[in-house]
Amino acid sequence: MQQNSPEATLEQVAARYERRLETIRRIQELVRDDPSLASEIAAALNGQGQKLSRRRATTTNVERVKAFLFDRKNDWISAPEIAKALDMSRGTLGQILYQGYANQFEKKAKPGNKKVKLWRLRKEVLS
Secondary structure (H helix, E strand, O other), X not given: OOOOOHHHHHHHHHHHHHHHHHHHHHHHHHHHHOOHHHHHHHHHHHHHHXXXXXXXXXXXXXXXXXXHHHHOOOOOEEHHHHHHHHOOOHHHHHHHHXXXXXXXXXXXXXXXXXXXXXXXXXXXXXX
C-alpha cells in the first residue's frame, strides 16, 4: 500500500477513530466508577464544546430553519423572528429564504405592514 493512496488514507482515518473509541471507553469506565465526574467534565468543556459544535454542525442552517418552522406548526413568522430564535445572522437567513432554498418556503406580506414578509414552509415540503 502506497503512503498517499486512498487505502492508506482510510487506514489512517480508521486508526484515528479507533484511538478515539478507546478514549471514550476509558472515559465511560471512569464515569461508571465516579458518576459525578460526567457533569464535571461537561461543565469544564462546555465553552469548548459549544465552539466545536458550531464548527462541526451536523445540521445545516436550512435544516435548522425547516425544523424550527415545522416545530411551530408551520405558522407564519417574520425573518427577524426566525433569525433571533435560531441565533442566525440576517444574511445567512436571507440566503436561505431568498436564494438557495427559496423554492421550499412561501412568503406573504404582513397584514398592516407590507414591507415585512412572513414566512413558512411550502405545503409540498411538509408532505
